[in-house]
Amino acid sequence: MNAPDGSPGAGLAPPPPSTARRLAAGGALLTLLAAAAVAVSTFLRDPLVLILVVLLIVITVVAAWTALVNHGGRRLAASVAAVVALATAVALLFAGSMLRIVAVVALVLVATAAARVAIGHDLAHGSAGARSVGRARQGVLIMNPWSGGGKVERFGLEQEARQRGVEPVVLRRGDDLQALAEQAVAKGADVIGMAGGDGSQALVADIARRHDVAFVCVPAGTRNHFALDLGLDRADVTAALDAYDSAVERRIDLALLGDRVFVNNASLGAYATVVQSDAYRDAKLATAAQLLPQLLGPEAERLDLRFTRADGEAGGHADVLLVSNGVYRLDSLNGFGTRERMDTGVLGVVTVTVDRARDMPSLLSAEASGHIERFHGYRAWTTPEFEVDSADPLVDVGVDGEALQLAPPLRFRSLPGALRVRTPVNAPGVAPAAVAPAGFQDAVTALLRVLGGQPAR
Structure with a gap:
C-alpha cells in the first residue's frame, strides 16, 4: 500500500520491535553498564594516572598539530614532544591492568553490535520511496x-x-x-x-x-x-x-556545480588546495603535512571565499568550505562522514573558520571528541542553491575527489x-x-524505547 506521497509504506507507523530486538536492546544496555563499572573501578584504583594519561593525550594532539602547521625547528621540537607524550601515555596505560582495559574494549564492542541489531532497523531511511x-x-x-x-x-x-x-x-x-x-x-x-x-x-x-x-x-x-x-x-x-x-x-x-554534476561533495579552502597537489593521491598524509603550514600555519594568508550565510549575512574567509549533495553527518574534519538520506532535495553547506593562534586548542578538542560541530568557528546549514565568489581569477575546488580550478562565481544547485x-x-x-544515533544520549534513549516495546524513534 502506497502512502499519499507515493512511497511504499511512507507515513505508516513502524511495527513494534521483535522479541529478539528487545533482548538485543537489553543486552546492549547491560554491557554498557558493565563497561562503565569496570572503567569507574579502574579510575577509583588510580585516578591520578588516568588524569595524567588524558593530559598526555591532549599534549600529543596539540604538539602533533603544531608540527603539521610549522616548518624547521618548531616542527622538529613539536614532533619530539608529541612522540614523547604519546609514548609516556602508552607506557602508563600498560603499567595498569591490561585485563581491565581489554575488558572495557570488549564490552563496548559487544554493546555496539547488540545496539545495531536492536535499533538499526528503525533508524534506517534508505528504503523510503524504493x-x-x-x-x-x-x-x-x-x-x-x-x-x-x-x-x-x-x-x-x-x-x-x-x-x-x-x-x-x-x-x-x-x-x-x-x-x-x-x-x-x-x-x-x-x-x-x-x-x-x-x-x-x-x-x-x-x-x-x-x-x-x-x-x-x-x-x-x-x-x-x-x-x-x-x-x-x-x-x-x-x-x-x-x-x-x-x-x-x-x-x-x-548536485550541480555550474554545469558539472557531482554525487558527493565539493570542497573549497584548505582541503581543496591539498587535493590540487600532484603527489596527493600517492601520499595523502605526507602531502598534507607538507602543505598545511602554508594553509593553516601562523603566517598563512586567508583564502578569499565570499558567500552568504544561512542568516543572510555576508560570510567569507572560511578556511574550509564544504558543499554537499545532501546533508553529511560530520564528526571531525579528517573525513567527510556519511549521509542519512540522499533524497532531501537540498545542499549541505559547512564552513570552518580558524583563528590561527587562539582557536587551535578548542578545534583540536572538538576534533578529538568527535564533536566538530561544537567548535565555535563551525557553521552548517542547508539550502537548495549556493554561490561562492572570489577576487581570485581561479579557485581551487575538489569535486568528488577530483582537483579542479574554476573561475568564480561558483554556483551550486540541488537536483532533487x-x-x-x-x-x-x-x-x-x-x-x-x-543506522547510527547522533550521539550517546540518543543511542541510550533509542535502546530504552526498543526495550519497552516501542520503535527506536
Whole structure:
C-alpha cells in the first residue's frame, strides 16, 4: 500500500520491535553498564594516572598539530614532544591492568553490535520511496581499469558482467567517458552502470539522469563514498552487479556545480588546495603535512571565499568550505562522514573558520571528541542553491575527489530526485549514518524505547 506521497509504506507507523530486538536492546544496555563499572573501578584504583594519561593525550594532539602547521625547528621540537607524550601515555596505560582495559574494549564492542541489531532497523531511511524492479533488458557497465589500484581486473569484473548478461565497456586511454555512456543509451541500454571512482560515477550518472535511464554504482574506486551512502558493501565489489538482476530502485538527488554534476561533495579552502597537489593521491598524509603550514600555519594568508550565510549575512574567509549533495553527518574534519538520506532535495553547506593562534586548542578538542560541530568557528546549514565568489581569477575546488580550478562565481544547485538508482536486493541498503544515533544520549534513549516495546524513534 502506497502512502499519499507515493512511497511504499511512507507515513505508516513502524511495527513494534521483535522479541529478539528487545533482548538485543537489553543486552546492549547491560554491557554498557558493565563497561562503565569496570572503567569507574579502574579510575577509583588510580585516578591520578588516568588524569595524567588524558593530559598526555591532549599534549600529543596539540604538539602533533603544531608540527603539521610549522616548518624547521618548531616542527622538529613539536614532533619530539608529541612522540614523547604519546609514548609516556602508552607506557602508563600498560603499567595498569591490561585485563581491565581489554575488558572495557570488549564490552563496548559487544554493546555496539547488540545496539545495531536492536535499533538499526528503525533508524534506517534508505528504503523510503524504493520499489522492486525486474531484470535489466539491456544492461551496460562501463569500467575504468585504473581506478582503485586496478579493481576491475582484480575482481574480474569484465567476465562477471558477461556472465550476468551485461555488456562490459572497458575505458581506454583517450576515451571520452560521457561519450561512451551516450553511445550505450543510444543503442538501447535501459540500465547503465559505472565501475570506478566517485568522479567517474558522477559523469555517467549525469548521462543516466539526462535520459532517465536507471543507474548502477559498482564500487571499483579507492574510497567509494557514493557506494557507501547508497548502502552497498564496498568490500564485495562483484555483488554490486546483482543490481542488473531483480533489484531495488529509488530516486536520489544529484548536485550541480555550474554545469558539472557531482554525487558527493565539493570542497573549497584548505582541503581543496591539498587535493590540487600532484603527489596527493600517492601520499595523502605526507602531502598534507607538507602543505598545511602554508594553509593553516601562523603566517598563512586567508583564502578569499565570499558567500552568504544561512542568516543572510555576508560570510567569507572560511578556511574550509564544504558543499554537499545532501546533508553529511560530520564528526571531525579528517573525513567527510556519511549521509542519512540522499533524497532531501537540498545542499549541505559547512564552513570552518580558524583563528590561527587562539582557536587551535578548542578545534583540536572538538576534533578529538568527535564533536566538530561544537567548535565555535563551525557553521552548517542547508539550502537548495549556493554561490561562492572570489577576487581570485581561479579557485581551487575538489569535486568528488577530483582537483579542479574554476573561475568564480561558483554556483551550486540541488537536483532533487534526478537519478534512478538500482541496488541489489541483498545489499545492506542504508548508509552508516542512517543506522547510527547522533550521539550517546540518543543511542541510550533509542535502546530504552526498543526495550519497552516501542520503535527506536
